[in-house]
Amino acid sequence: MKFSPTAQTPLEWIALKAGLVPTPLAYSHFGFMMSKFLLEAVDKGVFEAIGHRRISLEEICASCNLNAKPVKSLLGVLATMGLVKQIKKLFCLTAKSKKWILKDSPHSLYWLMVFDNRVCVKWMDHVGSFLETGKGLQYHETLTEDEWFYYQKAMEAAASATSKEAVRKIPVPPGATRMLDIGGSHGLYSVALCKRYPALTSTILDLPSAVEKAAPILKTYNMGNKVVHRAGNVLEEDIGKEQYNAVVMASVAHHFTAEENKLVAQKVYDSLQPGGTFTILEVLRSDEAKYNGDMLSALGDFFFALSSTSGTWSLKEIIGWQKEAGFGSFKKATFLTIPGYVAITGRKL
Known part of the structure; x- marks a missing residue:
């Protein structure tokens, strides 16, 4: 399995085939944005706030104690991922979000995403030194008590799949x-x-x-x-x-x-x-x-x-x-x- 840019219009398809689209940016520039925006949405409780309902932007922000302006933009990003839908002025989750992200789902990967956001993202700061030395982090020797909890919940979530x-x-x-x-x-x-x-x-x-x-x-x-x-x-x-x-x-x-x-x-x-x-x-x-x-x-x-x-x-x-x-x-x-x-x-x- 792999991830790659997908054309949404005939012109975009032609541009991709002609090599006019700087595809490395899809991974380097937009890829890390998508990952971090999604992880923060999960960690801040946006998906749990929406749950199985249709609710307004104001209700989401009140439930998560978040600011309306950035959350509105965030919901737009999540919609392009196929994770959120807007129906008039209300927002709801798609089937894939309910299955894979909501905590009450038997298939939930919620805790794996929390572990990624609270622990694994910090490891990315060491990629440069790893390339120079070849020495990894040996994280089992350095996890804090809270990180051990996130780790075990994440492994349970991964194994549930x-x-x-x-x-x-x-x-x-x-x-x-x-x-x-x-x-x-x-x-x-x-x-x-x-x-x-x-x-x-x-x-x-x-x-x-x-x-x-x-x-x-x-x-x-x-x-x-x-x-x-x-x-x-x-x-x-x-x-x-x-x-x-x-x-x-x-x-x-x-x-x-x-x-x-x-x-x-x-x-x-x-x-x-x-x-x-x-x-x-x-x-x-x-x-x-x-x-x-x-x-x-x-x-x-x-x-x-x-x-x-x-x-x-x-x-x-x-x-x-x-x-x-x-x-x-x-x-x-x-x-x-x-x-x-x-x-x-x-x-x-």
């Missing part, structure tokens, strides 16, 4: 009773899998700061002792020998170096019973730079390298870690909810 699909993509051996969820914090993958397989229980291994903020999230899913947290770092913790039937590691490998991922794969192999499965969920990296390449994959590689000094990995690299640890019988399943997101499973033979 994939966890329902994940239960069909993650193989679980017949009769499995014990699963380890590495870096699973919020627990959505564990919850979804344990609901699908009634005999299955899961232990979520994550950093102490993550567990502290994620525990209240997991509690809302009423899983009791079927899904529990264990505070610790998988790079340092002893996860046992032949303890589990399945191990899942979702969106974690991009925080680890190649050597760390190899270490995790070996520890996981040892922790699995024969026939057990190890599933790694990640956005794959392409090693070829091309116009028709996956923009989300390319952005993810740079973003995670900036934030964690690692980045995304190729299919060959991920299977390589698993194969070196002793896994075989590999399977790859591609997600529809997040383009480029895959589940790669190896089996302990």
Whole structure:
């Protein structure tokens, strides 16, 4: 998937085809405006103020304690994004806003947008120094208590888009009773899998700061002792020998170096019973730079390298870690909810 300027009139189409439009500005100048304007609208409560109603500009401003002049301009921008509609003098949300932005939606990405606005935007100030030094931010070591809360809520929101699909993509051996969820914090993958397989229980291994903020999230899913947290770092913790039937590691490998991922794969192999499965969920990296390449994959590689000094990995690299640890019988399943997101499973033979 990629984003690019779209012509709205025949003349604009001709101008684009003729190379008369300075398309780099769409990304450099207008792209950051669109992102920040939308994030502030979410963070300031504009979408929540409108909700499922049709309300006036004055009502929106009164609800959010905002000034009418800039909000009117902001609503115009949001309308061009297809997020807000104006009907005479009243404003309402479009279906996509109600689905993806409102907090009460089961598909809501509200907290991911809040995390972007309150935390990730600040990371962009470090892009220049990252390009010079290659040293990322290692944000897990620097997040404040409030930022840990935003982070865990954001990861829950992101996983809500994939966890329902994940239960069909993650193989679980017949009769499995014990699963380890590495870096699973919020627990959505564990919850979804344990609901699908009634005999299955899961232990979520994550950093102490993550567990502290994620525990209240997991509690809302009423899983009791079927899904529990264990505070610790998988790079340092002893996860046992032949303890589990399945191990899942979702969106974690991009925080680890190649050597760390190899270490995790070996520890996981040892922790699995024969026939057990190890599933790694990640956005794959392409090693070829091309116009028709996956923009989300390319952005993810740079973003995670900036934030964690690692980045995304190729299919060959991920299977390589698993194969070196002793896994075989590999399977790859591609997600529809997040383009480029895959589940790669190896089996302990």
